[in-house]
Amino acid sequence: MSVTEMFSFIQGFLSADQDIREDIRKVVQVLEQTAREILTVLQSVHQPCGFKDIPSKCLKARELFCTVRNHTGELKTKFPVEQYYRYHEHWRFVLQRLVFLAAFVVYLESESLVTREEVAKILGIEVDREKGFHLDVEDYLAGVLILASELSRLAVNSVTAGDYGRPLRISNFINELDSGFRLLNLKNDPLRKRYDGLKYDLKKIEEVVYDLSIRGLTKEQEAGGDK
Amino acid sequence: MSVTEMFSFIQGFLSADQDIREDIRKVVQVLEQTAREILTVLQSVHQPCGFKDIPSKCLKARELFCTVRNHTGELKTKFPVEQYYRYHEHWRFVLQRLVFLAAFVVYLESESLVTREEVAKILGIEVDREKGFHLDVEDYLAGVLILASELSRLAVNSVTAGDYGRPLRISNFINELDSGFRLLNLKNDPLRKRYDGLKYDLKKIEEVVYDLSIRGLTKEQEAGGDK
Amino acid sequence: MSVTEMFSFIQGFLSADQDIREDIRKVVQVLEQTAREILTVLQSVHQPCGFKDIPSKCLKARELFCTVRNHTGELKTKFPVEQYYRYHEHWRFVLQRLVFLAAFVVYLESESLVTREEVAKILGIEVDREKGFHLDVEDYLAGVLILASELSRLAVNSVTAGDYGRPLRISNFINELDSGFRLLNLKNDPLRKRYDGLKYDLKKIEEVVYDLSIRGLTKEQEAGGDK
Amino acid sequence: MSVTEMFSFIQGFLSADQDIREDIRKVVQVLEQTAREILTVLQSVHQPCGFKDIPSKCLKARELFCTVRNHTGELKTKFPVEQYYRYHEHWRFVLQRLVFLAAFVVYLESESLVTREEVAKILGIEVDREKGFHLDVEDYLAGVLILASELSRLAVNSVTAGDYGRPLRISNFINELDSGFRLLNLKNDPLRKRYDGLKYDLKKIEEVVYDLSIRGLTKEQEAGGDK
Amino acid sequence: MSVTEMFSFIQGFLSADQDIREDIRKVVQVLEQTAREILTVLQSVHQPCGFKDIPSKCLKARELFCTVRNHTGELKTKFPVEQYYRYHEHWRFVLQRLVFLAAFVVYLESESLVTREEVAKILGIEVDREKGFHLDVEDYLAGVLILASELSRLAVNSVTAGDYGRPLRISNFINELDSGFRLLNLKNDPLRKRYDGLKYDLKKIEEVVYDLSIRGLTKEQEAGGDK
Amino acid sequence: MSVTEMFSFIQGFLSADQDIREDIRKVVQVLEQTAREILTVLQSVHQPCGFKDIPSKCLKARELFCTVRNHTGELKTKFPVEQYYRYHEHWRFVLQRLVFLAAFVVYLESESLVTREEVAKILGIEVDREKGFHLDVEDYLAGVLILASELSRLAVNSVTAGDYGRPLRISNFINELDSGFRLLNLKNDPLRKRYDGLKYDLKKIEEVVYDLSIRGLTKEQEAGGDK
Amino acid sequence: MHCCDESRTCTALWSLIHALLCFHSSTVFQQELDTKHDKHERLVKISRDITIESKRTIFLLHRVTSVPDVEEILTEADVKLDSVRQKIGQIAEELKGEDLHQFHRAFTPGMTTNTYDGQPTCHVTNTHWPSEVACVLTFQITPTDYLLGVADLTGELMRMCISSVGNGDIDTPFQLSGFLRQIHDGFSYIGNTGPYEVSKKLHTLRQSLGKVEDACYTLRVRGSEIPKHMLADVFTSRAATHLDPDEPIV
Amino acid sequence: MHCCDESRTCTALWSLIHALLCFHSSTVFQQELDTKHDKHERLVKISRDITIESKRTIFLLHRVTSVPDVEEILTEADVKLDSVRQKIGQIAEELKGEDLHQFHRAFTPGMTTNTYDGQPTCHVTNTHWPSEVACVLTFQITPTDYLLGVADLTGELMRMCISSVGNGDIDTPFQLSGFLRQIHDGFSYIGNTGPYEVSKKLHTLRQSLGKVEDACYTLRVRGSEIPKHMLADVFTSRAATHLDPDEPIV
Ligand SMILES: [Mn+2]
Ligand SMILES: [Mn+2]
Known part of the structure; x- marks a missing residue:
């Protein structure tokens, strides 16, 4: 049949x-x-x-x-x-x-x-x-955004480990990344949402850099030279 | 009938x-x-x-x-x-x-x-x-994950109580726990979800330790002797 | 470790x-x-x-x-x-x-x-x-309830196929099943819900028998000999 | 405390x-x-x-x-x-x-x-x-509406059992009930919904009476004497 | 009729x-x-x-x-x-x-x-x-739980307004409230759910107190005299 | 402000x-x-x-x-x-x-x-x-469709009341109505749904007319004259 | 403040990354993302048009059971279907060289309507399973789309069956019930092997089949009642009153 | 068979009804239904365009906090907004002489995006409540649409606040928190008096406000820590390393 x-x-x-x-x-x-x-x-x-x-x-x-x-x-x-x-x-x-x-x-x-x-x-x-x-481009971008969050954690822990120069470099790196993403016109929802998380990572790192600055620990770093 | x-x-x-x-x-x-x-x-x-x-x-x-x-x-x-x-x-x-x-x-x-x-x-x-x-193994693991979240709260409150050494020890403990869990190949949904929460507990504790480090309060601890 | x-x-x-x-x-x-x-x-x-x-x-x-x-x-x-x-x-x-x-x-x-x-x-x-x-008892009961719904469909289609005796026999069968289920004190939710469906099956079959009765087709069946 | x-x-x-x-x-x-x-x-x-x-x-x-x-x-x-x-x-x-x-x-x-x-x-x-x-009044009314649905089923089955007078009497009874309910200004949601079901019961019973009428089975009933 | x-x-x-x-x-x-x-x-x-x-x-x-x-x-x-x-x-x-x-x-x-x-x-x-x-007792309890959530917001904003003593007092108050609720054997679903929210309010306030403690702002408060 | x-x-x-x-x-x-x-x-x-x-x-x-x-x-x-x-x-x-x-x-x-x-x-x-x-046009059409369903009920009950001519006239009326609606290209969902119901009304009335036809009751009507 | 001061903190490395990211992304990435998005939007629009046009055609075909000039309607339907075919051509054009599944969700709604759209035409003329649909389309329909389309078709066939009964057409329901039963059995054979949407349709399909089976039942029960000696009589009178002479008789 | 045989069963009455229904409906009714439906479709399309265009503008405005040439972006945004205004003009044209509410659902999504779209432009230049939006539009926005637009705006402002903090901008969060708190208090004053959608937004609004309040809290807690004697020192070094000299200082 x-x-x-x-x-x-x-x-x-x-x-x-x-x-x-x-x-x-x-x-x-x-x-x-x-x-x-x-x-x-x-x-x-x-x-x-x-x-x-x-x-x-x-x-x-x-x-x-x-x-x-x-x-x-x-x-x-x-x-x-x-x-x-x-x-x-x-x-x-x-x-x-x-x-x-x-x-x-x-x-x-x-x-x-x-x-x-x-x-x-x-x-x-x-x-x-x-x-x-x-x-896929979106998968590449998503992976890069996970990195940003990991680096904000690394910034925190590098201070604990006594490495005061790294947070500043991470801050610059993430700022660059943010500028890059800002140029993208993200329509895709999950990616857009992840990108919103980047702002919190940025905020966290900025706090670390600020904490180092007010204690003069960034200068010390520059003076002493690092990596 | x-x-x-x-x-x-x-x-x-x-x-x-x-x-x-x-x-x-x-x-x-x-x-x-x-x-x-x-x-x-x-x-x-x-x-x-x-x-x-x-x-x-x-x-x-x-x-x-x-x-x-x-x-x-x-x-x-x-x-x-x-x-x-x-x-x-x-x-x-x-x-x-x-x-x-x-x-x-x-x-x-x-x-x-x-x-x-x-x-x-x-x-x-x-x-x-x-x-x-x-x-049951899964119940044991679930209970242990609740502990992690309680300890992240304890880390915060021990600083308030002026005990600066405890957060560091908690941090080590949770790190070890995290390594342990990473050995597991979790497929089971509810447990997996709880485990994802562990990352947040870990991050929280690391930030407490960071706050102590940048203020030199961990060294003070070590100097003063603890536990 | x-x-x-x-x-x-x-x-x-x-x-x-x-x-x-x-x-x-x-x-x-x-x-x-x-x-x-x-x-x-x-x-x-x-x-x-x-x-x-x-x-x-x-x-x-x-x-x-x-x-x-x-x-x-x-x-x-x-x-x-x-x-x-x-x-x-x-x-x-x-x-x-x-x-x-x-x-x-x-x-x-x-x-x-x-x-x-x-x-x-x-x-x-x-x-x-x-x-x-x-x-498991509940699985047995669930399977039997699926049968009831299938038989109500069979009653309809057997009339279409010209078999006027079968619906009456199905009606008796389902009635007996219904009495059986009424003896049970069902608390279990999914089974209870399925059982509620049995009432509709029963009503449907009764209407088929009704349609045959009012047209004298059940008697014809009895007269002509059946099964 | x-x-x-x-x-x-x-x-x-x-x-x-x-x-x-x-x-x-x-x-x-x-x-x-x-x-x-x-x-x-x-x-x-x-x-x-x-x-x-x-x-x-x-x-x-x-x-x-x-x-x-x-x-x-x-x-x-x-x-x-x-x-x-x-x-x-x-x-x-x-x-x-x-x-x-x-x-x-x-x-x-x-x-x-x-x-x-x-x-x-x-x-x-x-x-x-x-x-x-x-x-409670509403519970009384709800119970009466369940009766209507049971009687529509009874009308069907009484034909099957050869009792041709009962459907007519049920039809009158349900019609009276319907008039009663139409006097009520129901706002209460669950009761209103149940009442809407009454229309279907009524229609079903009317169809049974119709089936009897067209076959002259109601007259037979009247002629033969009833209840 | x-x-x-x-x-x-x-x-x-x-x-x-x-x-x-x-x-x-x-x-x-x-x-x-x-x-x-x-x-x-x-x-x-x-x-x-x-x-x-x-x-x-x-x-x-x-x-x-x-x-x-x-x-x-x-x-x-x-x-x-x-x-x-x-x-x-x-x-x-x-x-x-x-x-x-x-x-x-x-x-x-x-x-x-x-x-x-x-x-x-x-x-x-x-x-x-x-x-x-x-x-009704349950309505009283529900209202009190809304207060807890409002106070956790107040703790945050009082810091912004420069009042560093209030969060500590709020923390004690909410802790006392939490102990009170733990005495209750809540079965009632909506209340139980609201009570689960209290844990988050508590945690939030503890973190505010922590932020003040680690910066020595609670001591400053005590020293300066408050309320 | x-x-x-x-x-x-x-x-x-x-x-x-x-x-x-x-x-x-x-x-x-x-x-x-x-x-x-x-x-x-x-x-x-x-x-x-x-x-x-x-x-x-x-x-x-x-x-x-x-x-x-x-x-x-x-x-x-x-x-x-x-x-x-x-x-x-x-x-x-x-x-x-x-x-x-x-x-x-x-x-x-x-x-x-x-x-x-x-x-x-x-x-x-x-x-x-x-x-x-x-x-509104749609409200007019919706009202007309309710009429169709009422008339199918009337067709049934007019037979019960012994009026054998009315169902035939209702049948013609509803058929005309159906032709009218069929010309409309209904996009509006609730109206379309109601219109689907018209088919069932039509089917019911057709059944009544059929029942009358096979009993020769329609001819009787024409011969005897009605209304 | 967001842009680092090149002369001081930015090393060559940073400017490289900056260049790489800001410009690379604003051109290449953005272009890629935009192209994808715009194509998606176009596909959604075409799919929407196909759905509307298809529904109109189905609507037209429903009249087949009730008008005398079937041919005319079929011609009209064919014209409408031509426009659908054109639009499908547009989709095919858009997808040329692309991976079908990347944009699958964009046009699926339109395509499934169309699958069952092709069916009634064929069904009316010959009651066999139509296969030309596949030829009409210049790109492949996935089996899932096809199954979903078939399931939707059954709903339409059920409606057709009910109106046939209303119109006194007695053969169609019996034909349809056999056809629908085959589809139903086919679907229950596939069961939950297929994707979720297919299993979900099974329930609706079962309901449609139930309605058609009930219609057949009604016809049979009704037809059973004619006393043999009246049979001829009934149908002459029926034909005389309101039936066309060429209507099929039970 | 569907069409009654005029010569026998159909009386003059019937033919009248037939004419009235079949032709009246196929012309007048169908025309009315079609006009309505087509207009609805057009409005949906325009509304969709407005949403896309508005989102693009918002996106552009987000960059205001991070680029040096604010003027240029504002000009670009204005051009984009012009196209939005044009499209709104089209809606107004379509609705000329129509009852606004009949098609309300068709264009609401687009309009609410646009309501908050107008806001950031004004907000950036002057922190006062903008009212020109109403003038731009050639037809009335319902209060509900307006409220929904304002609620959506707060989400965007929250995002703006978080990125300000990330960028070291310390004033904006405090300004925004006051502004958002006013909106929040306003919404809670209206409470469940308004339509359902408005009450629903209150929750999201509360969350956004919470995030902004948390940001202010963080800034305050952080700022509290600077030892007085270090203050000058810190900011000179900060300015020297990675801050613009004209950046507002706490
Ligand atoms: Mn019947
Ligand atoms: Mn902190």
Whole structure:
């Protein structure tokens, strides 16, 4: 009977789709696990003792990014490349976390903002949609905003660890970031909301810099020279 | 009539179940009352005057835990032990509160994390499901996360009470806890959500430590000797 | 570090639990697929032509129940038997559907209400909790209530197909079922709600019988001999 | 401490209130059970065989109303009489059901509408608020509207049972009821909504009478003599 | 016709009830308007300039409470006193607001918790249900909880206005209130929910006190003498 | 202070608006009462005895429409005429009922469809928006659809009353109505929904006509002549 | 104050980042974000137009059961459908080279209306399952869109069935009930395998089917009553009074 | 079959009704319904455009706190606002001779955005309550629309306040907190007298006010700490490092 046949046919479509999603979910779980490991490595920079060996922590994180690249490589094979946005939701969250982690490593290494190209390279994916599994602009921006919040925490903890120069540099960096974002006309709701959070991060860092200023600790820093 | 007979028979089943639930509810109510009393005892540590006699408060709480053990003892008798998960929802909430209270007492006494074994002993229940009425892992973790939030409040209030050393110690404790939780691969929704709250507690405590550091109050502490 | 050790240990617990749930979910998916196939077979009795070969459809459904028994057999092996209620939610829905399908087959075959024992046997599970993976009373009742709604539809369609005797027999059957349920003191919310639906099914069937009575079609039936 | 004292005092108030509610709930549960039993007795009039011994069923129901009166007598003792409306919600639902059951019995006995006074007497309660535990007007009306819906069902089933005179009498009765309700200026939402249902009951009964009329079955009735 | 007569009679009942409700609604509207005016007067204490003339604002509010007493006096005449709970929902909301406003005035005047007796006097109503239109315990508690939230805002704004002593006193007051509430065994849902909000108010105030403590501003206060 | 002034000013606006709404509500209540009285008069045509003196009932209804015109006259004075749609919701419901009642009277008198102009005249309002308080097209159409449902009921009851010609005429009338509506491209949701109901009315009437046809009762009618 | 003073605090590094971020983002990022957003807006608008136009066509097709000149209406419907096809072409144009799913939500409402829109035309002329819809569209409809469209179609078919009964058309309901039952069984076969929206439609579909089954039941019960000896008589009189002579007889 | 056979069953009466209904409705009724619907659609479209355009302007105005050339931005904003004014003119044109409230829901979203859109411009230049908005519009805004617009404005002002603090601007928060408190007190004075939407906004407004009050509190607590003897020192160094010399000092 023709109707029955058609429904069986559609059922085939749906099953295939579900299988793909199941496969994607599995790889994404592994990616999340690795992301959590990188986070654990990098989190220790907030501890007083952690400030001493940032470079070694970055190296360790870089190594873990190799694993990430293997997983993203595997992820690409799980679905037809032109259907990226069909399954986008599955990896969106972890990708934003990974962008953040990559941006954090790069910041700790060079105190500069990772570009979209660099992130893509670190994660083993493309920048341009045409070239394959790529990094969506909004995901890149979301990851960068997570970094801002992490850096405001770092500013606080670097004072505790006795590093009075870092907060000032973080302040400048976040201010630049804010200027950049302000030029964007964000329509996308979740991104806009995250961007609103940036203002609170900025406020927090400004408080730290102010606290250092009134105690003359910034001058001391400049005089003594740091990093 | 056979259908009637079968339904009469089924009614027996349903009544038995409803009676058990009624019994459980009664004991749980008493447990909640005792938990509220322990909380009242421990809450006073947040008051400036309360910092002085923490040990006496802990003793008082320990006494009330005797009552708790009597009630949990009674609870066990209300249903067949292998049907623990059938009625789990009834006591889940109060058990998590009690885990928190036990963990709080132990922290106040020794500034260490209560183990699952210790909690179980304090509450008069088992660790292993096989041995009888036990403490579900997730309930243990939920109780520990409530502790984290209470300690962030304690850090704030210990500064008010002039105890500048405690926040630093709390900060270390919560950091350790956070590392512990990061080892877990939480999928379970409510627990995951609570765990996300831990980040805020951590940040709050770090800010307290920061406030002390920038004012040189931590050094003063170290110099003066503490605990 | 002791905290780390404890958390590693706990991770073991959690992983084991998650693995079990994953395994259960897979078997349940297969059960759902089979249940849908049985439904497709049985639903064809609503077609005018379907009334002719009810026996052959029942046979086909019975065969598919063999597959069900294989899957329930597999399901039992996925978790320790005493933890039935821990994972109950996973299979509750599909089990109620299967009870309905078994009750429908039995009704079509013998116009009688399947007992809990019979259902359990058809599904390859136990009646008593003590003996292993069993059929919860509430799930049995829920499945029976689905049957009532299906039969009210069957009453309508059997008239369309020219079978004027069946509605009367269905009416008696549902009336008996209703008396049975009135013996129960239902507090459980979802079941109570479903039971309220039974009144509508009953009313609907009574109106069908009415339409036949007023046109003398029930007598014709009796005169002509039936079933 | 004065605040503590006041709160202890208030706790007394709250406990007393909670105890009263608990007591009321228990009696109400027993009332619901009895109401269900009366319903079971009366429901059988819808069965073809049930039409024969309506009087005996009414007698049986009347006996059960003795039990009801005992329970309402007990209910009155559970709370101060002037606080009727404070606890109204607890018994509202069951009281409406009991009004319906009393009205149904009286209708079956005499085909007349039970008055508020009669219902109150059957249930062992008062008509006037001043005299004690009374029957709220809205609850009386709600109960009467449930009767209308039951009678529309009875009209259908009496045709099935071959009693062609009853639908006509029910139609007159419901029409009279409808005129009565149209005199009321209902603003109260739940009652208004129920009243809207009366139109459907009326229409249903009119259609039954129509079905009889067009087949000449009403005349036959008149000719043959009726009740 | 008897049914018609009875319904006409019932219509009398319903009309009387609707008239009473209409009357109550009108007085309640006026009460709400006055409550809003008192709120406007008292809210100005949050303005930096408002801190200076709290006494004059309290006087103004006290005058407006005369108007309130007139309205509550009028409200009492609108319905039979024993039917308080029949119409309770109509004034419940505004009464809770008025309790809050009275408690706020008393707090601003004397920094003490208004008792149930005092509130009743300010609002021109009774404490005991037996004596007439009274203040329900739960409404008193609800009003007091609104005060807690207003005071947490006041603590913040008094710092902005340069008054560093007030937050400490508010903190003690709210702590005392919290202890009081912990004595209560709240089952009632809406009150319980509001009480959960008290924890946040408490935490907020503790953080204000903390900010002052760490900057030595509380000591300065004590040294300089306050109130 | 300027902001305060402005809010007082706005409060003035809002109060004025509320007063208008209160006034409108009062007149609308009276209109509803009159509409209910007209309905009671017209409802009696469904009774077997009512079929005899339709003309006298129509006269009585026409008299009550005088009262309606007085009320609509009053309604117009309650608000500025150009703000009709601002307060539309208040009278929409009663206006649709009145359109239905006017249409019912006209149908009973002449078996023709009342035009929008006629209705407006009966209700004492305008057809064109420019000329003052008018009858919105959608309200006219909604009222006409209520008529269709009433007529389907009348068709049923006229058979009961022994009038076999009326259903056929009603059938033709409703068919015409349906053709008319089918030409309209209804976008407005509530109207579209009501129109869907027309199909069920049509179906019901068709059933009646069919029932008459197969019994040869329509022919009898034509032969015998009717009305 | 927001802009750092280059001569003092900003190092070369900072100016690089500044350049990179401020200008890169204001040009490249913004352009990318804007393009995406504008395209989304255009798709929403076209989809809205398609919905309106489709609903009008459905409306027109409903009249098929009640007017004599079916051909004329079908021609009119075809003209309307042409405009729909054009608009779908516009969507296809917009999506050329894009990933369909990125903008999926933007045009889904319009597309599902259209799916069932294609159906009645075919259904009226031949009662078989139409497959040309897929050919009309120059881009792929996802199975989900298709299923949702089919589910919506059933609602329309139910309405058609009820009005057929009202019009005395006795064959259509029986045909429709078989057809709807097949769709219903198909949907319950797919069950919760499909996306959430599909499972949700199952309930509405079941209600529609119930109404059609009730209609068939009514027709059957009614038809059962004609005394054999009256049968011929009844229908001659019926035809004479208000039935067209070429109307199908039970 | 649907159309009665005129020669037999239809009387003159029937044909009259037929004419009246079929043709009257297809021309007059349909025309009336269509006109209304089309106008509604147009208003929805214009309103949507106004919302987009207004949001863009607000966005632009947010930059006022962070760029040196305030004048330039204000000019740009004015150009954008001109286009908004034009669109509002279109609404006014559409509504000429119509009852405002019939189509009220169609354009409300756009209008409320616009209400608060006018505000920041004025607020930046002079901190007084702007009233020119009313003049700009060629048709009356209802008090409700106005209140809703004002409530939305407060959300934007709160954002502005937070970024001021981040940028080291210390005066703005204190000014804003006073202003917001007045609006808040005004709204609580109106309370539930107004329509439902207004009461609903009160909660959001209270949250925004809370955030601004917290910001003021932070500034005060921070500022309280500077030891008197260090004061001069601190600000010289601050100015030297990363502050503009003309920045207002606490
Ligand atoms: Mn029927
Ligand atoms: Mn702080």
